Amino acid sequence: MHHVKHLFCTLCHHKHPPDAKTMTCPRCGEKGILDVIYDYERIKAHFNKDTLRKATDRTMWRFAPLMSVSDPPKTRLHVGGTPLYACTRLADTLGLRRLHIKDEGSEPSGSLKDRASAVACAQASAMKRRVLSCSSTGNAASSLAAQAARAGLESVIFVPARAPVGKLNQLAVHGATIVRVDGDYKAAFEMSKTAISKYGWYNRNAAINPHLVEGKKTVLFEIAEQSDFRLPDWIVVSVGDGCTIAGVHKGLKDLLALSMIDSMPRLLGVQSEGCAPFVEAWRTKSDLVEHEEDTLADSIAVGIPRNPRKGLEAVKQTDGAYVSVSDKSILEAMKTLGALEGIFAEPASAASLAGLTKALEDGIIRHDESVCLIHTGNGLKDPDNARKAVEEPPLIKPDERHVVEYLEKRGVI
Amino acid sequence: MHHVKHLFCTLCHHKHPPDAKTMTCPRCGEKGILDVIYDYERIKAHFNKDTLRKATDRTMWRFAPLMSVSDPPKTRLHVGGTPLYACTRLADTLGLRRLHIKDEGSEPSGSLKDRASAVACAQASAMKRRVLSCSSTGNAASSLAAQAARAGLESVIFVPARAPVGKLNQLAVHGATIVRVDGDYKAAFEMSKTAISKYGWYNRNAAINPHLVEGKKTVLFEIAEQSDFRLPDWIVVSVGDGCTIAGVHKGLKDLLALSMIDSMPRLLGVQSEGCAPFVEAWRTKSDLVEHEEDTLADSIAVGIPRNPRKGLEAVKQTDGAYVSVSDKSILEAMKTLGALEGIFAEPASAASLAGLTKALEDGIIRHDESVCLIHTGNGLKDPDNARKAVEEPPLIKPDERHVVEYLEKRGVI
Numbered sequence: 001m002h003h004v005k006h007l008f009c010t011l012c013h014h015k016h017p018p019d020a021k022t023m024t025c026p027r028c029g030e031k032g033i034l035d036v037i038y039d040y041e042r043i044k045a046h047f048n049k050d051t052l053r054k055a056t057d058r059t060m061w062r063f064a065p066l067m068s069v070s071d072p073p074k075t076r077l078h079v080g081g082t083p084l085y086a087c088t089r090l091a092d093t094l095g096l097r098r099l100h101i102k103d104e105g106s107e108p109s110g111s112l113k114d115r116a117s118a119v120a121c122a123q124a125s126a127m128k129r130r131v132l133s134c135s136s137t138g139n140a141a142s143s144l145a146a147q148a149a150r151a152g153l154e155s156v157i158f159v160p161a162r163a164p165v166g167k168l169n170q171l172a173v174h175g176a177t178i179v180r181v182d183g184d185y186k187a188a189f190e191m192s193k194t195a196i197s198k199y200g201w202y203n204r205n206a207a208i209n210p211h212l213v214e215g216k217k218t219v220l221f222e223i224a225e226q227s228d229f230r231l232p233d234w235i236v237v238s239v240g241d242g243c244t245i246a247g248v249h250k251g252l253k254d255l256l257a258l259s260m261i262d263s264m265p266r267l268l269g270v271q272s273e274g275c276a277p278f279v280e281a282w283r284t285k286s287d288l289v290e291h292e293e294d295t296l297a298d299s300i301a302v303g304i305p306r307n308p309r310k311g312l313e314a315v316k317q318t319d320g321a322y323v324s325v326s327d328k329s330i331l332e333a334m335k336t337l338g339a340l341e342g343i344f345a346e347p348a349s350a351a352s353l354a355g356l357t358k359a360l361e362d363g364i365i366r367h368d369e370s371v372c373l374i375h376t377g378n379g380l381k382d383p384d385n386a387r388k389a390v391e392e393p394p395l396i397k398p399d400e401r402h403v404v405e406y407l408e409k410r411g412v413i
Numbered sequence: 414m415h416h417v418k419h420l421f422c423t424l425c426h427h428k429h430p431p432d433a434k435t436m437t438c439p440r441c442g443e444k445g446i447l448d449v450i451y452d453y454e455r456i457k458a459h460f461n462k463d464t465l466r467k468a469t470d471r472t473m474w475r476f477a478p479l480m481s482v483s484d485p486p487k488t489r490l491h492v493g494g495t496p497l498y499a500c501t502r503l504a505d506t507l508g509l510r511r512l513h514i515k516d517e518g519s520e521p522s523g524s525l526k527d528r529a530s531a532v533a534c535a536q537a538s539a540m541k542r543r544v545l546s547c548s549s550t551g552n553a554a555s556s557l558a559a560q561a562a563r564a565g566l567e568s569v570i571f572v573p574a575r576a577p578v579g580k581l582n583q584l585a586v587h588g589a590t591i592v593r594v595d596g597d598y599k600a601a602f603e604m605s606k607t608a609i610s611k612y613g614w615y616n617r618n619a620a621i622n623p624h625l626v627e628g629k630k631t632v633l634f635e636i637a638e639q640s641d642f643r644l645p646d647w648i649v650v651s652v653g654d655g656c657t658i659a660g661v662h663k664g665l666k667d668l669l670a671l672s673m674i675d676s677m678p679r680l681l682g683v684q685s686e687g688c689a690p691f692v693e694a695w696r697t698k699s700d701l702v703e704h705e706e707d708t709l710a711d712s713i714a715v716g717i718p719r720n721p722r723k724g725l726e727a728v729k730q731t732d733g734a735y736v737s738v739s740d741k742s743i744l745e746a747m748k749t750l751g752a753l754e755g756i757f758a759e760p761a762s763a764a765s766l767a768g769l770t771k772a773l774e775d776g777i778i779r780h781d782e783s784v785c786l787i788h789t790g791n792g793l794k795d796p797d798n799a800r801k802a803v804e805e806p807p808l809i810k811p812d813e814r815h816v817v818e819y820l821e822k823r824g825v826i
Binding site for chain 2: 149392394
């Protein structure tokens with residue numbers, strides 16, 4: 001049972017009924033991204049700090065009263081309930097008062113995208129759709145493939161020719177139908193649009209589908225609950241198409257509307273220098289312009305973000321900021337996260353730490369403030385870039401003298 | 414506060430004091446593997462179904478009263494509390510009455526070994542040891558590197574020359590000192606032994622250290638608690654050096670001694686045909702003999718298992734069985750787990766499903782029995798073998814006709 005009042009077009013501001021079958025505003029077309037508006041007064045009776053304390057569900061579905069899709073499929077993977085780590089050693093290194101990291105690398109398919117795919121599978125099941133589809137080469141695709149498999153649904157994934165075969169294996173293991181289009185990402189996306197519309201498949205292209213942001217926002221609810229509703233001054237997250245930061249922002253707005261928090265943390269959106277359309281639009285106070293995709297952080301390499309409005313508003317409305325970071329600083333951040341906190345992050349995820357470092361240097365975030373980083377994806381997803389971050393260890397002759405020399409050089413003995 | 418009565422030598426049956434600093438029996442040397450014996454009467458007051466119901470810790474440390482190392486390090490990764498999935502679709506496919514899968518792929522470093530490394534870091538901290546060491550190329554090493562990093566400790570990992578560089582990256586990201594010995598596994602192991610003893614490092618070589626099995630057994634405690642203490646007829650787990658199946662067995666013995674379960678499930682140990690010393694010893698009722706290591710399931714490719722006695726007793730004492738499976742059936746099982754249950758398993762983990770299939774065919778397990786499989790390691794750890802399990806998707810021309818033809822061939826439309 002959901003408590004949605006209406007679906008609000010972020011472009012023309014028209015209100016659509018809560019159970020409208022459309023994914024975007026029929027008046028504005030694909031750019032008319034919808035926002036889900038709730039009846040908070042009704043929600044308050046079912047959802048507050050007391051009901052949460054008594055809730056036994058440890059997954060993201062403990063927040064079902066605050067979601068637009070509120071009935072999880074019976075057979076599902078365990079999504080959400082990930083750890084929030086206090087990171088004192090990393091905070092000390094940065095000279096920061098307090099730092100937490102939300103660990104989304106331990107989601108079933110290894111990324112925060114699992115929260116969106118969980119909603120997609122729930123809604124597709126409820127709508128009796130057998131097939132779900134998206135165009136992606138990355139975390140959205142693997143999370144969809146895994147969760148559709150578990151729910152007994154089918155997934156059809158459109159990928160461009162350049163998609164690394166390594167990333168396709170996980171999809172194939174989950175039995176996904178992989179349509180490897182002999183063309184670029186746009187060609188794959190167009191083919192997926194045609195097929196989704198022709199065959200009436202469930203559309204799991206994140207920005208277009210307003211319910212997926214409602215799944216992603218559960219990461220913020222967990223951070224809030226795990227912090228006893230005392231949120232930090234800043235929340236830092238890397239940004240690709242803008243849906244994750246939009247989800248975090250939506251979660252904050254919900255909690256504020258329910259008086260479960262008193263004030264808004266500020267949001268820092270981090271992009272890679274090689275693909276930073278949000279950073280540019282924010283700096284120049286203008287619309288988003290298509291950008292090259294020249295970065296090793298492939299999970300945030302989105303040249304044409306499909307959720308520009310929500311992604312920009314998240315930062316504007318929270319008095320936050322956007323920063324861009326170099327690939328070199330991302331690799332450096334991977335090593336820092338791994339060596340100081342035991343967290344293995346893929347480049348797009350490590351970008352958040354690189355961004356925090358930059359924001360401290362630039363005086364955007366002060367050293368006496370508190371921060372939460374969202375670690376969005378597991379480093380195991382991208383072994384090739386992990387290799388770039390570290391040096392290959394030398395071969396040591398198998399005798400004591402050489403081993404001792406090496407250990408002394410490393411400073412272990 | 415632990416409740417250990419004594420450390421019992423599995424070879425000469427001598428009892429050593431609970432806080433003995435030695436890892437193996439001083440009388441028997443390295444083969445004198447110790448077993449931790451508890452004072453169950455004292456434990457009953459602190460640990461029972463009631464105390465468990467009230468316990469708020471969701472990690473493996475909720476079972477601390479039943480462990481030999483009971484004080485976790487303050488700064489640690491969230492180990493344990495992994496999902497237990499009811500798998501009806503896979504059960505139906507196998508014609509099995511009931512099947513559950515315990516998902517250890519979602520541990521912080523992606524494998525069950527995290528439970529052992531958590532104990533190692535706890536004990537090393539308590540003993541004021543700054544450096545932990547092991548010789549391994551696989552899951553033990555990466556879990557140690559990650560957890561030592563988080564706890565502010567150092568790890569030194571000895572690996573043979575043939576260790577795939579891909580597997581070393583994760584260790585390097587966590588800041589481990591990797592001693593890449595120009596020799597085989599035995600050479601690396603010998604070098605590690607010498608260094609550990611010379612520098613007084615904490616020894617995280619699993620079989621030798623009796624406390625690590627006590628960490629691993631928490632996986633069985635969780636299965637029991639998640640099943641409301643109604644355990645299945647069989648528990649299936651793949652076997653390398655014998656420590657994991659020994660941990661499961663120890664957990665069962667503990668719960669039986671505490672009257673928390675009424676009877677023992679039977680244990681099915683699964684090995685790969687290319688490296689099956691336990692299977693052979695069990696079949697021929699003789700001692701373990703060194704075996705070749707010719708299998709793609711590298712996490713269970715252990716030619717000289719270092720815990721032969723506990724590994725054999727686990728199956729003998731539970732009236733269980735050992736089976737071996739082909740690499741081909743392991744790859745097949747990877748696809749089945751992925752496509753039917755959304756679980757991405759590395760080969761050694763998928764071997765458990767291949768073994769269950771074989772045991773059903775051979776009449777070892779009956780179709781009207783209930784089974785729990787332990788999924789020991791994440792498929793993301795081994796992208797090369799995932800590639801072997803699936804076919805490369807063909808390139809499709811970017812026009813509707815070709816896409817439709819492909820979708821029809823796949824049976825999606």
